[in-house]
Amino acid sequence: MQITEIYKSLQGESTYAGLPCVFVRLTGCNLRCTWCDSEYTFQGGRKMTIEAVREEVRRLNPTGGLVEITGGEPMLQEKEVVPLMERLLDDGYTVLLETSGERPLARVPADVVKIVDVKCPDSGEADTFRMENLAALTPRDEIKFVLSSRADYAFACEFIQKHRLAERVNAVLFSPAFRKDATGARDSSHCLLDPKELAEWILADKVPARLGLQLHKFVWDPAVKGV
Numbered sequence: 001m002q003i004t005e006i007y008k009s010l011q012g013e014s015t016y017a018g019l020p021c022v023f024v025r026l027t028g029c030n031l032r033c034t035w036c037d038s039e040y041t042f043q044g045g046r047k048m049t050i051e052a053v054r055e056e057v058r059r060l061n062p063t064g065g066l067v068e069i070t071g072g073e074p075m076l077q078e079k080e081v082v083p084l085m086e087r088l089l090d091d092g093y094t095v096l097l098e099t100s101g102e103r104p105l106a107r108v109p110a111d112v113v114k115i116v117d118v119k120c121p122d123s124g125e126a127d128t129f130r131m132e133n134l135a136a137l138t139p140r141d142e143i144k145f146v147l148s149s150r151a152d153y154a155f156a157c158e159f160i161q162k163h164r165l166a167e168r169v170n171a172v173l174f175s176p177a178f179r180k181d182a183t184g185a186r187d188s189s190h191c192l193l194d195p196k197e198l199a200e201w202i203l204a205d206k207v208p209a210r211l212g213l214q215l216h217k218f219v220w221d222p223a224v225k226g227v
């Protein structure tokens, strides 16, 4: 499979935020979100076998714990990534899969925690969520909306209500989008939507969602990769 990088850091998003995690970042994406901070994954990378990836994960974290499969869009390499996730589960890791929701998820092993984006209008990739993926969601999974505006917020609220998402998954995450060229200050000034404003909307509307901030962008310079 084609791999951009494998590294150990703290998990920055989801209900696992703050925990040590090995990230396996696959190369390539078929979407082009306006605020994407992973454009460096679109090309390049190096070919690795499933066994080589597994060995590198073991080297970085020999005692188990979290492994996140991410990208790019990892499910573009489904043929290799599904057996990789099975091997990592066999090795005793808790496996997270971060995916755009555009690729079919039916073949993802049931014990994997899927963190699935639903792209909002301002991402420029609205309507790419594959509706049949709703049936593949389990109570361990998480659904994430990255929001840039009030219009995105309204879209997300309607979507979770229409599809009763809060009843289907472990968490519905609302996360303000970050400017993709952000650098320097490690604070919310780079957010395209003010987290305070979003928090107030969530409280006022009693939305069954969890406010998520990208923790790593408040710990390290937002421009730094591999953290």
Ligand code: SF4
Binding pocket: 029, 030, 031, 032, 033, 035, 036, 037, 038, 039, 071, 072, 073, 100
């Ligand atoms: S799906 Fe993810 S990697 Fe692909 S363009 Fe959107 S944010 Fe970037």
